[in-house]
Amino acid sequence: MxxxxxEYSWRQTGSVVFLSxxxxxxxxxxxxxxxxxxxxxxxxxPFLFEAILYAPIDDTNSTAKIGNGIIFFTLYKKEVxxxxxxxxxxxxxxxxxxxxxxxxxxxxxxxxxxxxAKKVTKQEHKKYALxxxxxxxxxxxxRIEDLKEQERQKVIKKLELWESQQKGLEKQMRVQKERELxxxxxxxxxxxxxxxxxxxxxxxxxxxxxxxxxxxxxxxSMFSENLKEEQLPAPRSAGTIKINxxxxxxxxxxxxxxxxxxxxxxxxxxxxxxxxxADLSELEDLKEEEKNPDWLKDKGNKMFxxxxxxxxxxxxxxxxxxxxxxxxxxxxxxxxxxxxxxLHKAIEDSSKALELLKPPVPDNENARxxxxxxxxxxxxxxxxxxxxxxxxxxALKIDPKNKTIEKDAEKIRHIIQGTIQNx
Amino acid sequence: xxxxxxxxVQQALSYTLxxxxxxxRSARLLCLGSxxxxxxxxxxxxxxxxxxxxxxxxxxxxxxxxxxxxxASLQQRYLATGDFGGNLNxxxxxxxxxxxxxxxxxxxxxxxxxxxxxxGIGEGAPEIxxxxxDGTVKVWDPRQKDTPVANMEPVQGESKRDCWTxxxxxxxxxxxxxxxxGYDNGDIKLFDLKTMSLRWETNIKNGVCSVExxxxxxxxxxLVATSLEGKFHVxxxxxxxxxxxxxxxxxxxxxxxxxxxxxxxxxxxxFMTSGGAGSLxxxxxxxxxxxxxxxxEGAEMGVAGSVSLLQNVTLSTQPISSLDWSPDxxxxxxxxxxxxxxxxxxxxxxxxx
Numbered sequence: 001m002x003x004x005x006x007e008y009s010w011r012q013t014g015s016v017v018f019l020s021x022x023x024x025x026x027x028x029x030x031x032x033x034x035x036x037x038x039x040x041x042x043x044x045x046p047f048l049f050e051a052i053l054y055a056p057i058d059d060t061n062s063t064a065k066i067g068n069g070i071i072f073f074t075l076y077k078k079e080v081x082x083x084x085x086x087x088x089x090x091x092x093x094x095x096x097x098x099x100x101x102x103x104x105x106x107x108x109x110x111x112x113x114x115x116x117a118k119k120v121t122k123q124e125h126k127k128y129a130l131x132x133x134x135x136x137x138x139x140x141x142x143r144i145e146d147l148k149e150q151e152r153q154k155v156i157k158k159l160e161l162w163e164s165q166q167k168g169l170e171k172q173m174r175v176q177k178e179r180e181l182x183x184x185x186x187x188x189x190x191x192x193x194x195x196x197x198x199x200x201x202x203x204x205x206x207x208x209x210x211x212x213x214x215x216x217x218x219x220x221s222m223f224s225e226n227l228k229e230e231q232l233p234a235p236r237s238a239g240t241i242k243i244n245x246x247x248x249x250x251x252x253x254x255x256x257x258x259x260x261x262x263x264x265x266x267x268x269x270x271x272x273x274x275x276x277x278a279d280l281s282e283l284e285d286l287k288e289e290e291k292n293p294d295w296l297k298d299k300g301n302k303m304f305x306x307x308x309x310x311x312x313x314x315x316x317x318x319x320x321x322x323x324x325x326x327x328x329x330x331x332x333x334x335x336x337x338x339x340x341x342x343l344h345k346a347i348e349d350s351s352k353a354l355e356l357l358k359p360p361v362p363d364n365e366n367a368r369x370x371x372x373x374x375x376x377x378x379x380x381x382x383x384x385x386x387x388x389x390x391x392x393x394x395a396l397k398i399d400p401k402n403k404t405i406e407k408d409a410e411k412i413r414h415i416i417q418g419t420i421q422n423x
Numbered sequence: 424x425x426x427x428x429x430x431x432v433q434q435a436l437s438y439t440l441x442x443x444x445x446x447x448r449s450a451r452l453l454c455l456g457s458x459x460x461x462x463x464x465x466x467x468x469x470x471x472x473x474x475x476x477x478x479x480x481x482x483x484x485x486x487x488x489x490x491x492x493x494x495a496s497l498q499q500r501y502l503a504t505g506d507f508g509g510n511l512n513x514x515x516x517x518x519x520x521x522x523x524x525x526x527x528x529x530x531x532x533x534x535x536x537x538x539x540x541x542x543g544i545g546e547g548a549p550e551i552x553x554x555x556x557d558g559t560v561k562v563w564d565p566r567q568k569d570t571p572v573a574n575m576e577p578v579q580g581e582s583k584r585d586c587w588t589x590x591x592x593x594x595x596x597x598x599x600x601x602x603x604x605g606y607d608n609g610d611i612k613l614f615d616l617k618t619m620s621l622r623w624e625t626n627i628k629n630g631v632c633s634v635e636x637x638x639x640x641x642x643x644x645x646l647v648a649t650s651l652e653g654k655f656h657v658x659x660x661x662x663x664x665x666x667x668x669x670x671x672x673x674x675x676x677x678x679x680x681x682x683x684x685x686x687x688x689x690x691x692x693x694f695m696t697s698g699g700a701g702s703l704x705x706x707x708x709x710x711x712x713x714x715x716x717x718x719x720e721g722a723e724m725g726v727a728g729s730v731s732l733l734q735n736v737t738l739s740t741q742p743i744s745s746l747d748w749s750p751d752x753x754x755x756x757x758x759x760x761x762x763x764x765x766x767x768x769x770x771x772x773x774x775x776x
Contacts, residue, residue, distance in 0.1 A: 151429060162752050
């Protein structure tokens, strides 16, 4: 329940009402005062003062002065006239309620309008500022353009002067050339005359001294060049310099190399060689060399060459147990399985080899081609021609120039087309 | 005030432009390239007023990659060209039907050509050097038919690397001459023609697009080598250390392949580089306080200076593949880009640099 403040005093003139409201011991701020044109409220919990004004006031211009424990209102009346009292006495409860709400609404609307107006002015200010900066920048740009234009004009004038100079020079040179040519012609004619008079072999000479007009001016000046040749040194004696180009681990220029991938591959290889899958308990009876995967690989290769495929597989198996990261072991074992017609195992091994042969670099090209071809063959022998063709095409992509792979791929395509037609 | 690059004339062409060169002692320029139908094109333009007037157009069997006037005398001004078929031809532009000199010098395209001994610059015999995709660099004398006077080729069995650029240098008297060649794997090799030996080699990791000495006709002073991936190196060639070679400073620019470097004929410390994004950068080299110093064993080694950017400008979206300064007018240059336009530019205020 609010505490109503009823101690107030007021006086009036024809156009103004002065109202003073004492508030002891409470702090008042502007937020506590609420005023519309017919309603005035001061609410400082728990204190409350409200007044339904006798007549409307101009609430925008009215003021409230807060200080010294008292609020002093100066309310400007809308219509000049003396009020009987500050508040409307006979206000019913509903009317009061209605007035209150009305007041609040009005205040809201006013606030809204004010914000709108503010926004609009802000926008206009911004626009103005923008236009001003644009103008300044334009002016700056224009100034620079003008400077450049001036430069250009100056320079072009100089250039035109120079051009006409050059033309003059050209004419001079041409005249000189003609003069020289005519001199040459005279000289040679005289020489010819001499020669004819001196020797009696006119047939041989003319070929040397005859002037070939078809060649044009060039030949005349070439003759004059010959006369001057004593001043120039003779052509250099032929020599050859053999050169070497900077070597690189991978023979590609920096722009072509995929250094990152190649580093990765080298790293992997180094790693693979180092790993030794430890299974030492069983392998104790093996001889020293039999524990070396490379030696076992060589053994396997030899046995494959002689046709002893089962033994080769055994050798490779052991090698894999010792070091399961060498792709070549799986590759060669796949070849054995193919020969033994263990097609599924062949596919498995080729796949494992391909996995280990990532990343794809020129270094492991050959190995990858072999892996794809072997897997492709296995698929075809299992009559999975589509997969087989895929692998052959992958091999072809790596080495497009290989004729055997191309031929085999063609064969598979024919078979596939044949089966589609038949079924 | 910094030098400004002013674009004077722009001319659209109907063929791919590979090389553009000023004709010495004139206001004319030459454009070399490849037409759409696979033939070579040589066009001669003259600078008139604010435009280029086409004086002559010559069509040849094979597309032409590069050309130089370097070995021609001032009166004759014969053009030496290298084409896509590996042929070296020297043409008299007044009578271009038949070449004055012709040889099938290489098995593959001639990527780069340079000439020395002509134009009143330098001393000694006129010679032309060509570098080709077949990995060889050959030096030719127009007075000797069919065989090169020097041949720099890979050792038997060595896999070859494309030679992308060649340049003559050190031609300060009748005997001395060097050829510098850059390859696509980043090798730079310096061949001494007087002793017929390899004088120096190094590798800058990225393919070398262009090399040039600051002057061909003086004791080797500086060499600029540009490469892929936006880097170029300036080597100080006055002091060669027995193991470390030549000192160098390198700079990153253009953010793309640097296609060409060309030194200003009138000032050997200013050069322009052209990039794959269609931009041109103008640089100035500053020498260090001391150009050589002694290392721990007492051997002389060079000290590289520093390079500062004077100006840059972007002209095109396509690479600017060729660049040439006019030897007669300071600051006048022509550049050709892969957007089939040739542009004549003027660089101002070079006197005050």
